[in-house]
Amino acid sequence: MKAGISFFLPLSLLFLSCPSPLPAATARSGFVMTVLGARGGMLDGNLSAYMVRPAGDDRAVLCDAGTATAGLVAADRAGALDDIALPPGTGLTRPGYVLTHTIRAYLISHAHLDHVAGLVVASPDDSAKPIYALPATLHDMSEHLFNWRIWPNFGDAGQAPTLGKYHYRALVPGRTEPLPGTAMTVTAWPLSHGGIESTAFLIAANGASVLYLGDTGPDTVEGGHRLDDLWRAVGPLVRAHRLKAIVIEASYDDTRPDRLLFGHMTPAWVADTLQDLARRAGGPSPLRGLTVLISHVKASLAEGPAPQEAIRRDLVRDAARDGLQDVRFVIAEQGLRLNLD
Numbered sequence: 001m002k003a004g005i006s007f008f009l010p011l012s013l014l015f016l017s018c019p020s021p022l023p024a025a026t027a028r029s030g031f032v033m034t035v036l037g038a039r040g041g042m043l044d045g046n047l048s049a050y051m052v053r054p055a056g057d058d059r060a061v062l063c064d065a066g067t068a069t070a071g072l073v074a075a076d077r078a079g080a081l082d083d084i085a086l087p088p089g090t091g092l093t094r095p096g097y098v099l100t101h102t103i104r105a106y107l108i109s110h111a112h113l114d115h116v117a118g119l120v121v122a123s124p125d126d127s128a129k130p131i132y133a134l135p136a137t138l139h140d141m142s143e144h145l146f147n148w149r150i151w152p153n154f155g156d157a158g159q160a161p162t163l164g165k166y167h168y169r170a171l172v173p174g175r176t177e178p179l180p181g182t183a184m185t186v187t188a189w190p191l192s193h194g195g196i197e198s199t200a201f202l203i204a205a206n207g208a209s210v211l212y213l214g215d216t217g218p219d220t221v222e223g224g225h226r227l228d229d230l231w232r233a234v235g236p237l238v239r240a241h242r243l244k245a246i247v248i249e250a251s252y253d254d255t256r257p258d259r260l261l262f263g264h265m266t267p268a269w270v271a272d273t274l275q276d277l278a279r280r281a282g283g284p285s286p287l288r289g290l291t292v293l294i295s296h297v298k299a300s301l302a303e304g305p306a307p308q309e310a311i312r313r314d315l316v317r318d319a320a321r322d323g324l325q326d327v328r329f330v331i332a333e334q335g336l337r338l339n340l341d
């Protein structure tokens with residue numbers, strides 16, 4: 001990775017720096033995750049988008065697509081796409097090649113604009129690929145985005161005529177599906193997000209997995225048990241240390257009152273739910289070595305320190321209080337590439 005992009009705010013012992021990239025040819029297990037968009041609002045060039053691929057394998061999926069092309073350009077400038085082989089003769093820039101060849105599918109957690117805008121505006125120049133989501137999200141995309149009014153219908157359902165570039169693939173909660181054209185599988189679980197359904201995606205390959213959570217509120221505030229259901233499902237993977245990373249949001253810092261969360265999390269709620277995961281996993285130090293990538297921090301136009309600084313400060317305190325010293329917390333930044341072994 002090149003210098004010039006600030007991947008991490010001031011370090012504490014809990015926040016380790018990014019490991020140096022492994023040569024792709026020698027990596028055989030684990031994942032590479034590249035942050036194309038990190039923030040949860042305001043910055044239209046930097047909204048939720050996380051590219052995931054097995055280590056040593058250039059066939060990727062994009063978890064959410066709030067920002068796509070702008071994120072690829074930023075990641076390319078940061079050197080975070082340098083390990084992707086660019087064949088000669090494509091006539092494409094590296095961001096163009098990654099958009100149309102490396103990214104084989106989209107996994108969309110929900111259809112809020114900060115999770116789909118990059119996909120929509122890139123669609124005329126994108127390659128044909130499937131969009132995997134729960135049925136409610138696919139319905140929102142086909143009815144309210146790709147409907148010839150908001151945007152031409154690049155999907156294969158909804159308002160005629162359908163251009164059919166994107167193939168909607170409905171996932172069934174808890175049922176594992178292969179991701180064609182990749183070496184990965186996906187399993188989805190619903191999340192509760194302030195009155196609409198969001199999604200968690202478990203992506204697995206070679207006996208390892210990573211878990212991406214779209215926007216979610218805490219069970220206690222949302223009045224349900226979807227996070228607990230998720231932790232019960234992935235607990236055995238965590239206990240076996242086969243889950244390499246969790247992407248989870250912390251939109252606001254700990255000063256935000258629960259009644260103003262609007263289906264989002266704070267560092268205190270993240271620490272609280274990770275304690276629940278540890279309990280569900282069981283065994284000694286189940287979260288040891290787990291990377292937790294904090295997504296969706298709300299950007300701010302106010303003067304003063306960046307919101308990430310308050311999130312980091314709160315997480316350090318909350319993690320220490322809740323016995324989560326084993327967890328490797330990282331705040332997502334655009335252009336960050338994580339090697340998850």
Ligand SMILES: [Zn+2]
Pocket residue numbers: 040048112114115215296
């Ligand atoms: Zn969002």
Ligand SMILES: [Zn+2]
Pocket residue numbers: 110112193215
């Ligand atoms: Zn949302």
